[in-house]
Amino acid sequence: MIYKTLRVDANFTTTQAVKFIAETVNVSSLLTGSEGLYVPDEKKWLDDNTPLSDYESLQDVEHIEFKTKGKDDDDEPTDPKPCPCTIL
Numbered sequence: 282m283i284y285k286t287l288r289v290d291a292n293f294t295t296t297q298a299v300k301f302i303a304e305t306v307n308v309s310s311l312l313t314g315s316e317g318l319y320v321p322d323e324k325k326w327l328d329d330n331t332p333l334s335d336y337e338s339l340q341d342v343e344h345i346e347f348k349t350k351g352k353d354d355d356d357e358p359t360d361p362k363p364c365p366c367t368i369l
Contacts (some may be wrong), residue, residue: 284316285305285306287302287305289301289302289333290333290354291332291333291334292331292332292333292334294329294330294331294332294333295317295328295331296329297316297331298318298333299312299316299317300312300315301345302305302347303316303347313349315349315350316347316348316349316350317329317347317348317349317350317352318345318346318347318348319345319346319347319348320338320339320342320345321344322337322342322343323338323342325350326350340357363368
C-alpha cells in the first residue's frame with residue numbers, strides 16, 4: 282500500500298479525482314474503470330458523478346482510499362490486487 286498526501290480540486294467529480302490521482306501517482310495505465318474513492322471511517326464509496334465538494338464530511342475524515350471497488354459497496358474490495366494508495 283502506498284500512502285500519499287494529495288490536494289485534489291473539490292470541484293472534481295469522483296471519477297475526475299480518480300483519474301487525477303492515478304496520473305499523479307503514475308498508475309493511470311493500470312486503471313480498469315472499477316476504481317473509486319472509499320471513506321473507511323464511514324464505510325462508504327463516493328458516487329462517481331458527484332463533485333467532491335458535495336461531501337461535507339470529507340473535511341473531517343482522517344483519510345480517503347483510492348482502490349478497486351468490491352462486490353458490496355460497504356465492504357472491502359474483493360479484487361486481489363493491492364490498493365493503489367491511501368489519500369491522507
